[in-house]
Amino acid sequence: MNPALSLAPRPTPPGPDRAAEALAPFVRRHLPGVEAALAAALPSPVGLPPTLDAATREALGVEGRPGSRWRPLLTLAAAQATGGDPLAALPVAVAVELTHTASLVLDDLPSMDDADQRRGRSSTHRQVGPGGAILLAVSLLARSAELLGALPARGGRLSAEWGEAFGLSGMAGGQAVDLTGTFAGGGAARRLHRRKTTALSAFAVRAGAVAVGAPEPVALGLSRFGRDLGWAYQLADDAEDWKEDARLGRGPGGRSPRRQSLRVLEGALRRMRELPGLSAQGVLLMEALARQTAGFPQNPGGRKWA
């Protein structure tokens, strides 16, 4: 929509401060529920090797250091922004975090990034071997399907969209391009490569809205917001690596991706604010989550909410 042609009054961009103010009570109210649901998400069947159970709890951050949980919080915020009850989207939020965790466990494998550590502890395959880590990741995906499929009325649709998000044209395809290094080859491969990061954040925002019955045009707009936010997040992450490399006097040099990250984020926020039918409070929440997620200077606490 060309803003010059719009007859509706333009909302004033609320700015980082008001957004951060809106976020604190939302996080206090919903983060404990997300953590509790994650802790209960993967009950261990009788007979399962106990090491696998312990590694699952650690991978999910139920024990040890938890993740920032920005994806599940965004899912709940999207549900609220479209006029729904965030609690109705809690199974979606949990499925999103389980799927994210599965992708981390797989990315760390010796045959992928070969990372020994994750969040300051041994990575999953260092605890249970690569075979155990693969089965754990697969089980996290399986449980996501159970949670999404069981949602009343929209379980089928959400399962199908989730499958698309982590499949060949989404996370798995992007990781395949990453693994083979073919993203240097051309635009299509580069675009697919981005989906390694953007497909799940797009699903996280969109599915929160779909779960509470948001109409498709709004869901589509939120999907784009989630995608752009995922991309801004990736660029901010790359900027951290760039800074570290520069400090150590190595790396590719050139310009830090931080400015590009900021540009992508501001564009994503501007378009999100223009979406029809979102509550002002919901817009503020999503803006605050987006700003903290991309780790910008106005939020020196970075990815901490409390």
Added chain:
Amino acid sequence: MNPALSLAPRPTPPGPDRAAEALAPFVRRHLPGVEAALAAALPSPVGLPPTLDAATREALGVEGRPGSRWRPLLTLAAAQATGGDPLAALPVAVAVELTHTASLVLDDLPSMDDADQRRGRSSTHRQVGPGGAILLAVSLLARSAELLGALPARGGRLSAEWGEAFGLSGMAGGQAVDLTGTFAGGGAARRLHRRKTTALSAFAVRAGAVAVGAPEPVALGLSRFGRDLGWAYQLADDAEDWKEDARLGRGPGGRSPRRQSLRVLEGALRRMRELPGLSAQGVLLMEALARQTAGFPQNPGGRKWA
């Protein structure tokens, strides 16, 4: 149900010959559709490394030697047996075969069974490396979620049941017990270990019926039939290994599991025939598929249908 108390006339067990006769036209009619749907199931997004695409086609048996397809055929037969249109269950049948293929690709990995060959060709990880094989398997699962979730009316329920089948209390949990060798430890672990094989065959039969709206008691009975058939199949497979080992003068000795496999199969068939509301033709089809699947002497062709 105690047969002595039943007032309904007992159906005469049709026997292997009539069952085999019923099967041939069913296979001629539906196997080409299964093969075509499998060939179309995993379209390659633009930008994907082409080696992954080729390995996917080979893993699915779309090129090279196809699998026996007994699981998807059973799905279609279950749909027909409960009075539905087998074609309405085709996406379920395809999802079942994709999930089965994903499990084979993962089982062959160096960190699992470390198998270099599958169906007489290089296993997937020998073609695209362990990382590529893992992403391929994950993509097969993702596509299964898409197919199941998109089914009208029952997509959510089928996605949820599918997640349960391949998760910690199903295939993945069973494989975890297998990997760690903890099945020797006790009954619960042994029962979980069996689900490595039985969870998917139970889902294959049950989901065919659910997809066409079969009532829950029938679906439950078919689930048990699928589970028992999967177990008979596993025992028949073990019997082949036992024979090979005996021929080479090694292996654990003792008695071949063949007799136990036959006993499990006949019990499964007897209970399946007693289920209410199945068409006589559907019962014959499922019996024929079950007998050929478990590879019994009366079907020297083994797992070939044509």
